[in-house]
Amino acid sequence: MSVLEVDDIVVEFDTDAGRITAVDGVSLHLATGETLGLVGESGCGKSTLARAIMQLVPMQRGSVRLEGTDLGSLSRRELRRMRHRIQMVFQDPRGSLDPRMNVSTLIGEPLKVHSIGDRTSRAKAVAEAMELVGLPAAVADRLPSELSGGQQQRVGIARSIVTDPAVLVCDEPVSALDVSIQAQIINVLDELRDELDLAMLFIAHDLSVVRHLSDRVAVMYLGQIVETGTASEVFGEPRHPYTHGLISSVPRADAESAARLQTARRLVLGELPSLLDPPSGCRYRTRCPYATAECAEAEPAPEPVGPADGLHTVRCHHWRTIVSAAPEPQESAPSQELAI
């Protein structure tokens, strides 16, 4: 059973330059104890999707069901009461904490807001949460500004798990941290998920981190999910040219690194198009080396890869033919000239 079911979400924004569709018909689901990684370039709508799921931005269409309850159908008060079951960890560890509250007040606030327990049981819950995320008891009275970035993010995580939520939405939780701290925070999230049986939506632009933490992965491009499946399917045998390009872009500490970047450049041409004027048909066609006339006319629907009931789906007209055409490059890059 899925604890979180997101069905066909559309989020539109008015900007100075016009109306944009930041999230365009995204559906996904999460089971208890499962982690879904969401990857994509900045501006692809992954943070907006997280906020729509959290009901922090209004949706134009679609539904978010948390443990069977449609969040969109609730009154503001009812929604507030539901919030302790779905919590969020933010990218900016310092900015997401009220600078004038100390650590124990910050972590205890969600309990207080939801009137969970009495004073003593709350204090106990706060102490437990601090221990779970590896915060020493000595920092309980400190202000966020007196903590290191890693500790700040631990406070953010403790705050989000103290109400015992079913779903944890993590929006780039480690990207603002130093590398050595990233590893600690990733371990904390990893342990928490196992210990608390959390369903986790993990959003990050770092594919290595996503692969490390996720059971399943969804790749987002211009507001749509272009490929989804288990982490090993999507990252091991990518079917969408964009997924393949993303994976090749990851700089790896090995000898083929430079050659792989050449592949990436071949597969991901130029820049993300403007959401104000998204391409017709397939969203990716303007950057895709395999794009044909068909791609400009018809929008590809998600198609299952492999067994029809499988989890691996891809949104591309040509995925069957591309697979054989784009093997992992062995030879060195063909051209050294610049893409102008």
Add this chain to the structure above:
Amino acid sequence: MSSLPLLEVEDLHVTFRTASGPVHAVDGVSFTMRPGSSLGVVGESGSGKSVTARALLRLFAITDDVQISGAVRFDGQDLLRIDERRLRDVRGGQIGMIFQDPLTSLNPLMAVGEQIAESLRLHRGMSRSEAASEAVELLARVGIADPEQRATELPSSFSGGMRQRVMISLAIACRPRLLIADEPTTALDVTVQAEILLLLDELRRSEGMALMLITHDFGVVAATCDDVQVMYAGKLVEKASMAHLFDRANHPYTEGLLRLVPRFEDAHTGRLHPIPGQPPITGGGGSSCAFAPRCSHAVDRCRSEVPPEIAVGPEHVSACWLAAERAKDTTDAGHPWRRTP
């Protein structure tokens, strides 16, 4: 090597005097770079890698109370001893520099073409019209489409990746012999990062300039650099060729950094291995190995004496008392960091 070094840094020390005491941000760093070579400098934040780069050009805020000693010989002249005027010629002239956040390095109220042209007039003595057309050419060379049009636009109308390209075109405008790139792709998406790294690599080859790339990401170094040096607490703890380092990283800190991040090739392989503890906030300057408190291999000697740079292979040095022993281990039994797939 026969060719003369382009850059020779000798016993560089940078000390900040702060309210809470002196911080030895750079603590006796020496290295050389040959013309056209590429060097990656890797370390955590606070390791002194950025300060080292800034010290080469004495790029510090006026409010910083900073002391620099040692020697930075670039093309025969000691950059630490020339006057501010001559240094200005070197900055942006023979040595170009790009930073993590291109937006703060560009004048927000001036068209990018003008900014490049200004630099060209200043350093290469071009006329107004010459400089303007050269600026357009430079923008084209860093892969900016429709350069005539874009040259007239303000930095704010460029995306992050495009802005970094503008910065690069500005940095290479005066055909520098050395380009220093300080975390040039940290704020960018992987796809854009890939393009910028390729661009840097191609420019280095086509312009024949040397590249010093400062980063925390070994993957970035692997894609662009031939040599790598790892910094910790203001000191160089390991220097090697890139290929050599991946096969046999010697210093425990290097090993820790390599094991720190999940590798993309690995699916979930259990927990990560963070390096315990934190780097010293006062930088270097102690009488022991600065990494000893965080090092699982540390022996008594590590806590009482500063390890010298010990050669463990051709052009491979490691500042660790256990360097020789560890070098043998890695060649004998495969690399400790290479997990079996």
Add this chain to the structure above:
Amino acid sequence: MSVAVAKRTSSGEPAPSTEHRVWGRLIDMLGSRGWILLVLFLVLLVAASIVPDVFAPHDHDTQNLRARLLGPGESSSEGLHLLGTDSLGRDLFSRMVVGTRLTLFIAVTATLIGAGIGVLFGLLGGYFGGRTDRLLMRLGEAQTAMPMFLVAILLLSLLGPSVGILLVVLPCLVWPIFARVVRAEALRLREETFIEASIATGCSTSTILGRHLLPNVAPRILVLCVVEIGHVMLSEAGLSFLGVGVQPPDTTWGLLISEGRPLLAVAWWLTILPGVLLGISVLVLNLLGRYWEARSGAAG
């Protein structure tokens, strides 16, 4: 301009205005311990308003026609008149001491009322934005645009001057200032992730306004209060000077200045000395406020 130089200047602050530079220099002159002097001055003022008898050498209301218009330092049968006497032979220093209470009371109360209205409107406008914000800000602007001093005079002359009406009129002068500052802060804070995080946690709007926004703007409000008390003092003095403020036998510094004005040619001290005290008080409050602001700004 080279890349390097551009980077270097970007870390600099924008050039401060002349006014800011003057305040900055005054604050620098205070050094690290000058604020003790400022606070001491305020403590004296507050003490004088609580127990005026301790400070006043003479009864402030006793007339002595033999000792009219004595200059500062002259003595009468009653003893030394440190700051001289007025046209009825009353001791000026004692009158200034006694006037402190009402001066401070009006200034502090009016400022607090104004601050209360301004903070509420500013928080609501800044946090909700949209129509609420536009309405509240138009109100503030309309009020700022009106010559409030003239309106005050009109009101006071129609209804008859009283302290009560001053406490209605003076807050009207200051609330838009509080509203503007708080609104700007609220607008900025609203974009901070921690507000979004509070919503995600399930905080209600009143919790967010009261427990997250208000404490974060409180330091600015406090500083502004201190500065504005000085300004309200000036306004009150102005109204009293024009004869529409506090009426005898009550007295404030402003009223003293006003009473001394006809005699400026023969007895300068009656106007100048209360004026100097008023000036110093306003300066001290301003300095203290700005000093705090500079201090907390540097720390945060």
